[in-house]
Every structure is written in structure tokens, then in C-alpha cells.
Amino acid sequence: MEYVYAALLLHSVGKEINEENLKAVLQAAGVTPDEARIKALVAALEGVNIDEVIEKAAMPVAVAAAPAA
Amino acid sequence: MEYVYAALLLHSVGKEINEENLKAVLQAAGVTPDEARIKALVAALEGVNIDEVIEKAAMPVAVAAAPAA
Amino acid sequence: MEYVYAALLLHSVGKEINEENLKAVLQAAGVTPDEARIKALVAALEGVNIDEVIEKAAMPVAVAAAPAA
Amino acid sequence: MEYVYAALLLHSVGKEINEENLKAVLQAAGVTPDEARIKALVAALEGVNIDEVIEKAAMPVAVAAAPAA
Amino acid sequence: MEYVYAALLLHSVGKEINEENLKAVLQAAGVTPDEARIKALVAALEGVNIDEVIEKAAMPVAVAAAPAA
């Protein structure tokens, strides 16, 4: 998850989630970043609206009705 | 939440969550860290078992039905 | 399952779910597509709102235990 | 999710989830595969028992046991 | 709600929720305390186990309605 945390850290401070920024953060955390994983993450996050996803994550979870007894 | 993401990043790579490490990560993300917030976070995390806490969060929310008597 | 996964794959990349596309994907996966099933699948999916289905799949639903009567 | 659908398609027809197979399927769906994401996916799925994971996923959520009345 | 916050503040620091303490806290917040409201609050909270009340509020998971047997 360290790559995801790094991405959310960047997002929460308003920085772009790109390879360079991710690398900088991960290195500061003492990790040698894996190019492929960074590229994959950046690509995967393209088109994802992070604010929306987070907002949804906080939303109430629907509970299916218990089956009739 | 940036301070918390930074803390989770450090935790997930096995680094100690201390003032110095948090500062380094936040600075790498382009933030000027607030000393007070860093201190407060480090203090609050003392004695907290992060793995356990996260594991709890990862569990799906099971809602126990009140048993019919 | 493979027919449905092929349809979901096409849908997620914005391609039309038609006989030709389904065939191409299945063949690439090493399957000899069954003409009749492909036709039936395309017909059956017409009018189905796939985005809605995917949305539903994403919602974590907690199921209340069936109460002992 | 297209990479995941492609992987599950391969899995459901008994094909190995490797870079080559994923690429073929994605290309057949009209996507230019991202090397990094493919590598990351293959790496992430290594050692994962997909059947087991899927079986768990079919159950929406842990069901709290209803105590017998 | 200021009276209730004042009460929770006192409770959380282990101070008694009485007229004198409430007045002191409210005055420090720049409020001229209303005698009657303070008296009413003190009387209402007497014998109330605040920790218990709070714990109940803190449980985010709604309890499924007791099913009719």
C-alpha cells in the first residue's frame, strides 16, 4: 500500500500524482521506488476521481434486509 | 489527512513514525510541516498498534441481527 | 463465465459488445467461441445497463443474519 | 478494471495469467496494453489463489451468526 | 449546545459537572451563563453515566432492527 499512501499524500496536499512526485515521497520514506509499480499506479489512477471515491467510501453501507423468519 | 497518510506510508515500509521521518516525507511532498501537528500525531500514535487498527477497519461491516427471542 | 468477463472487458474499455468484438477477445484468450452463445449473449445484454450492474457489484453489502424464529 | 477482467477471463478458461496472455486479450479488446500495469498485475497475482479469493467475494459480507433462540 | 460542550469538556478532564465549574468554563468562552440553563443541565446530568452515553453514541454501526419473530 505504500505507493497508494504516497499517492493520497500527494493528493491531499494538492500535488499532482506523477512518477516524479511519487518517487520523491517514497524515497523520503526510505524506499527505493519500483519503476513499474509507480508507472502502473499513475496509469491506474488516470481517470479516477479521488475526491469522489473518498467521499463515497465514507458513505453509509447499505444493509440487506434479514430474510423473513 | 496528509500527516496521517505520511504516517501510514512510513508504517507500511517499516519505518519508525517519528518527527524526523514524518518531516522528511511531508517535505518531499512539497509541504512545510507544522511542528505542532507532527508532535501531536507522534504523541497520539504512541502505544497504538497500527496493524491491528487497520485490520479492524479492513473487516467488512457485519451487522448482527438482534436475535428473536 | 468467460463470455461475461469478455463482455465486461469490452464494456470497461468503451468498446461495443458485439459478436465481432466478443469473438476477438475470446479467441485471444485461447477459446474457440460458440457462435450461438455469442449471439445469445449480445441479444441478452441489449438493454442491460452494465454500469449499474458494476455499481451494484462495488457496493459492499452487509447482510444481517437471518433471525432464528 | 479492464486488466482485472482480462485476468479473470484468462483464469476462467484455464489459461495462465502472464504478460503475454494479458497483452493478447487486451489488444483483442482494442486496448494498447500498458506494460507497467501488466507487469504489476502479474506480480500482484503471483501466489494468489484466485478461486479462493473469488469464492469469498461471492458471499457479500461475513454474516453474523444468528444465535439459536 | 455550548452548555453541553462545556459539560463534556469538564467530564473529559475529570472535573465535576456542577454550576460553578460550568459557569467558569462558559465565562472563559465569553458567554454570560444563564443560571436556569446551567441548573437544568446539572440536574439533568446527575446520575447519568456520561461515559456510557458517549460510548453508545460512538458506535457507528447501526444495530439492525430486532426482527419480528
Added chain:
Amino acid sequence: MEYVYAALLLHSVGKEINEENLKAVLQAAGVTPDEARIKALVAALEGVNIDEVIEKAAMPVAVAAAPAA
């Protein structure tokens, strides 16, 4: 939580949540305020719409559906 209660007390009476006011309220409650925690709170609340944030559920809440009897 005493710092948060103090902040909400100030907020609910329309006073600014700044170091000075927080200190005054906490001292009135008999606490010796911790500078770092006060500073951290003031910093964390900067630019935050408190009325909105207090209503926003912090965690996903499961909403129980009334079970069919």
C-alpha cells in the same frame, strides 16, 4: 478530546478558535493547556467549515434495513 470540546464550545458561541481563546477555556476547566496540542488543533481547523465537518460522518455507518418479518 478536551481540546476539541473547547474548540466546539468556542465555535458554538461564535468565538474565534484561536490559541488564546482555547487556552482560556481549558484553563477555566482546570487544565494546563499543552501548547503543541493547541497549536496543532488551530492549524488543523484552519480553513475548515466546522458546521459542515461536524455533520459529516467520520466513518462509514451501516444503515440497517428493517428486516421483513
Added chain:
Amino acid sequence: MAHVAEWKKKEVEELANLIKSYPVVALVDVSSMPAYPLSQMRRLIRENEGLLRVSRNTLIELAIKKAAQELGKPELEKLIDYIQGGAGILVTKMNPFKLYKFLQQNRQPAPAKPGAKVPKDVVIPAGPTPLAPGPIVGQMQAMGIPARIERGKVTIQKDTTVLKAGEVITPELANILNALGIQPLEVGLDLLAAYEDGIVYTPEVLAIDEQEYINMLQQAYMHAFNLAVNVAYPTPETIEAILQKAFLNAKAVAVEAGYITKETINDILGRAFRAMLLLAQQLPEDLLD
């Protein structure tokens, strides 16, 4: 006061002194209290740092005036407007709200009396009663109470509400309730008004809804909790929720992006699999494997 008897002067003097020596002065109506419960209440009040003195209404009025004058607190005189029934003076250190609550909590159940209004719903509970079979069974049934003889005892089939709060007890029902040992009435000191610090409080003001305060406490706590977690202000109470929220946020984003890690793989594969299942449900059966 020229023609006032000596004992009355003394009584007024004593009452006034009493009023002057306690912060809270209340008027109560003791007329519904039988002698024994009244003496119990006196003891209870003494145990709670107070005193109850019953006197003639006219003397109480004079005493209040005298005390108000001597204390220089004209607001105290307003209490006089609330003197009624068999008034008594209750002086205490409890604040008026606590006093009201105290009096409410110490009301005692009393047997049914025809013509009296009940303060609460009256329920005859289901189950066996100590009554032996007799004409009372027919009387109960006539009133819609599901009574039956079981194992030689009158048994009530299910909980039955026979009176709603505020309704009047009929003579027939009074018989039945008394036979069952159900006490639907309450006796206690009725607070007429209470004075403290220049303010006269009436029962309407003093009847606070405790549940409302509990709700407010819970709401205040939730607000504080939400605020602290949403702005990530770590406290011992919130640190876990903050960590969980951060984790859940990260996980939600990774799952949405289809970015597989050991924390997200179950969700991602599960999502894809469930999408397949849900879609398959919409297809004709012969299409499925």
C-alpha cells in the same frame, strides 16, 4: 398584626427564618399525601439537606413577605402567587431542577381510587394472578381483559392496557386493579413553584426531559468526534478512527483504480467477480456454464 395570636406570630417568625437560611425555597402541595408517606418524605428531605414545614397558607404568605423584606429580595414575594391547596414550605440546597427531579423520583405508587385520573398508562400484565376463580373473571372479560382459568388460577392471556394516561378510574376497574394488587396512582409532593437567586421557577420549566439532554450529549460527542476525525486531529479517542479512515480512503482509491496490493486484491477480484455474477443473472440460463 395587632390581633394575631402569639403562636401565629411565632410560626411566621420561624418560617421566615427558615426561608432566609436556605438558598432554595419551594412551595409544595401536600394535600394528596397520606400521613405515613408524608413522614417518610420529611425524613428523605432532611437526609438531602432540606426541611419541609407544613403550615396554614395565610401564615406561609406572611412568612414569605417577611423574609423577602428582611432579605431585601422582592422577587421572593412572587412565590405567594403560587400558594394553593395544602401548602408546605420546602427549603433545600438542591437546585430547583434537582428538587423537581427528586420529588418526581420519590413519588410512590398508590392504590386505585374511583374517579381519580391515572398519571401513566395502566397495563395488566400477562401471566398468572394470585386470584382464585370467581365472578371477577366474568367482570374482567366484560371489560375486555382476556382472563381465563388455568391450573386453578385466574390467568391473563396477554398484556392489556386498561387505561391511558389521564383517563379516570371507574369503580369496576378500581375493584379489579385492587384485587390484582396493581397500584395505578401516585402520591407525592407536588411542586407549586421554587425560588432561587431572584428567579421563581414553575413546574413547567422544571420538568426537563433527561433523554433530550442525553441526546444532546451524544450529538455533541459525535460532532466532536466527526470534527476531530475529519480534520485528522489526533486524540486518544480519535486516533484509531483517523488511521482507519486514512486506510479506508487509500484502499477505496486503490480498489477503484484496480491497483492490486495485498490489501486490495480481495476487493478488486471480488468486485469483478460480483459484476460477472450480477450480469450473468440477467442472462438466459442456457447461456451460463
